[in-house]
Amino acid sequence: MVGTLPSVTTIPLPRRPLDPGDQVRRWYENELGWPTVPARPGSPLGAPVRLVVGLRFDVLDVPAEAGRAALRHLGPGSPVALRGDRMRLLVAAGSAEELPGVLDWLEWGTLPLDLAVIGEGGLIDAPPPPQEAWAGALQGAAVWLRPPEPGGEVEASLPTLSAMGGGGGAPDLVRVVDTVATQCHRLWLRRACAQPLAGS
Incomplete structure (x- = not known):
């Protein structure tokens, strides 16, 4: 009599939980x-x-x-992120190279402004996608105030110089920079006036 072998049930190995970063990247x-x-x-x-x-x-x-003051000059599709007390306004690629010239042309180039630009080779923390924006976000982590719209051409809505091929519905980079520079300077003046005078 030939014995039958008991059937072996294969149990799969436990799955590793998905890294939330992989979902964000995708x-x-x-x-x-x-x-x-x-x-x-x-x-x-x-x-x-x-x-x-x-x-x-x-x-x-x-x-x-x-940055809040600049929001009214941005088109409805212009993405804006917030990280801590800093606002990140997305602008057309290549704008970082143009910014010093735009600031000089607007006569802001010599004044102290708390304005930075991140261009080619830079990295920023990715806010969670809009559907996950506030779920479990760490305090001070980047979040979208105006998220990018999937399926559309996001880049067409970003502020640009008309000489850089902008136009259409894209907001004018010069207006956005002038508004932001004005607000940065006002903020700097308020802070400077709030400082106690030396020797007092």
Whole structure:
């Protein structure tokens, strides 16, 4: 009599939980076509994915208080992120190179402004996609105030210089920079006036 072997049930190995960063990366790369860089090696689970700046967009990094005034000059599709007390306004790729000239032309070039620009080769923390924006966000982490719209041509809505091929519905970069520079200067003046006088 030939014995039958008991049937062996194969139990699959447990799955590793999906890294939230992988989902975020997929959203940026697949939905928007924006290049990303994974979180730094050795970063804790949930560390932010970073967006590569300079290929699809550049970034104006300003105090949130100053950035609020610029929002009215941005088109409805212009993405804006907030990280801590800093606002990040996405502008057309190549704008970082133009900013010093625009500031000089507007006669802001010699004044102290808390305005930075991030261009080619830069990285910024990627806010979570809009559907996950406030779910479990860490205090001070980047979030979208105006998220990019998947399926559309986001870059066409970014502020640009008309000489750089802008136009259409894109907001004018000069107006946005002038508004932000004005607000940055007002903020600087308020802070300077609030400082106690030396020797008092």
